[in-house]
Amino acid sequence: MRSDSRIYVAGHNGLVGAALCRQLTTEGYTNLIVRDRIDLDLCNQAAVEAFFKETKPEYVFLAAAVVGGIHANDSKPVEFLRDNLLIQTNIIDAAYKNGVKKLAFLGSTCIYPRDCPQPIKEEYLLTGPLEETNQWYAIAKIAGIKLCQAYRKQYGFNAISLMPTNLYGPGDNFDLMNSHVLPALIRRFHEGKINNADAVEVWGSGKPFREFLYIEDMAEACCFLMQHYDDESIVNIGMGEDISIKALAELIKDIVGFQGEINFNATKPDGTPKKVTDVTKLNSLGWQSKTSLHRGIEMTYAWYLNNLPKELV
Numbered sequence: 001m002r003s004d005s006r007i008y009v010a011g012h013n014g015l016v017g018a019a020l021c022r023q024l025t026t027e028g029y030t031n032l033i034v035r036d037r038i039d040l041d042l043c044n045q046a047a048v049e050a051f052f053k054e055t056k057p058e059y060v061f062l063a064a065a066v067v068g069g070i071h072a073n074d075s076k077p078v079e080f081l082r083d084n085l086l087i088q089t090n091i092i093d094a095a096y097k098n099g100v101k102k103l104a105f106l107g108s109t110c111i112y113p114r115d116c117p118q119p120i121k122e123e124y125l126l127t128g129p130l131e132e133t134n135q136w137y138a139i140a141k142i143a144g145i146k147l148c149q150a151y152r153k154q155y156g157f158n159a160i161s162l163m164p165t166n167l168y169g170p171g172d173n174f175d176l177m178n179s180h181v182l183p184a185l186i187r188r189f190h191e192g193k194i195n196n197a198d199a200v201e202v203w204g205s206g207k208p209f210r211e212f213l214y215i216e217d218m219a220e221a222c223c224f225l226m227q228h229y230d231d232e233s234i235v236n237i238g239m240g241e242d243i244s245i246k247a248l249a250e251l252i253k254d255i256v257g258f259q260g261e262i263n264f265n266a267t268k269p270d271g272t273p274k275k276v277t278d279v280t281k282l283n284s285l286g287w288q289s290k291t292s293l294h295r296g297i298e299m300t301y302a303w304y305l306n307n308l309p310k311e312l313v
Contacts, residue, residue, distance in 0.1 A: 008057035011064030084140035165238035169215030206246030
């Protein structure tokens with residue numbers, strides 16, 4: 001990509017897309033193309049085709065998606081499957097038809113089997129059953145990977161598929177019913193702190209292990225791979241380290257400064273028991289993460305405080 005290349009970031013208002021825009025700007029790219037949802041319905045094929053014909057992007061980061069945690073996945077399976085299929089199909093097809101030089105499709109490590117060996121290598125895709133609580137999103141993302149591979153095989157379209165692990169950071173969703181575990185815990189412990197609560201409830205047993213990657217690291221990795229990777233096979237993006245939900249809760253409790261107890265509600269679902277990526281491929285290409293989990297949570301909590309109404313700080 002040149003500094004003046006026309007670069008379309010789909011989903012620029014989301015956690016991933018916003019971080020990509022920040023990273024691209026930091027790296028000196030001056031011609032970013034974005035559209036708000038009210039101006040462009042990515043589920044509308046005709047609208048997406050008209051947008052590509054009008055703007056003629058040269059490079060595309062496909063970060064637009066319907067996303068959420070266990071509760072959101074389980075309660076809105078249609079949106080997680082149907083809308084994600086529509087969004088990615090419309091963008092990939094329009095990108096190919098309108099001469100895009102390269103497209104980066106952003107997936108997720110939830111595409112891998114629930115009980116696959118750890119750490120998770122890229123070749124474990126489609127080797128076993130998915131985790132039921134996020135199967136709708138996972139199936140849509142697997143279809144996106146295969147669509148990129150199909151367009152490459154049949155038409156020579158340069159599309160790469162990148163699989164970030166669990167992401168967090170500035171701009172995250174802190175809604176208690178629809179967010180992922182890390183931002184939800186930040187909010188729970190903060191509210192427990194300001195309300196002088198005796199205890200904070202954490203969903204699940206606390207036993208599962210998860211990997212978390214700071215969003216700015218993810219964006220840097222995506223820009224790096226857009227410049228340095230050209231192959232149909234997927235690439236994991238992560239730290240290659242995990243932490244139990246119990247230890248994560250204790251870490252966030254300490255950073256936030258909550259003085260009460262932690263009560264784990266084992267009647268709530270745990271999801272996949274363990275999920276940590278093998279990042280050997282990514283590291284061998286010349287990139288590795290820089291931000292420690294402790295430092296990343298500190299920066300995320302600072303952002304959260306700066307974006308809360310004053311009476312809730």
